[in-house]
Amino acid sequence: MDLFLLRHADADTEALTDEGRRLSDKGAMQARKVARFCEAHELKPDLIVSSTVRRAHETAQIVADTLRAELLTARWLACGMQAETALDELRAFQKFQRVMLVGHEPDFSLFATHLLGFGDGSRLRIRKASLTHIELPAFAPGAGILQFSLPCRLM
Secondary structure, X not given: OEEEEEEOOOEOOOOOOHHHOOEOHHHHHHXXXXXXXXXXXXXXXXEEEEEOOHHHHHHHHHHHHHHOOEEEEEHHHOOOOOHHHHHHHHHXXXXXXXXXXXXXXXXXXHHHHHHHOOOOOOOOOOOOOOEEEEEOOOOXXXXXXXXXXXXXXXX
């Protein structure tokens, strides 16, 4: 499986709850930029799975609309996601060649390092609206192969 981790784009800081924070204008622009990058480089996922948290779902929706990709939401991708849980949940999508997950930090850094066998997650930081591609030949810790991790500003 080609796994793409997309951290949500920039969000407004003011909201009644953290989960209710919307994308800022900058965040919407970042999400469109990621979508155009994916389109230009033929990185269309077969499926996009998003956190239920508003800023992540809004990011995912922009990308899904641009790429005309199927979009699902999953509670396990919400803030506080555990790497082992995410790996177990990802197995349900193994029939897909390319899957994009849209979620949060520090969860994605911890998950990526778990997949790559780097240890505690201190060696990788995934910035807002960054796209990380991990080739996953097996659903096991340390089995992942990093293809790229690209911040939005370089897309």
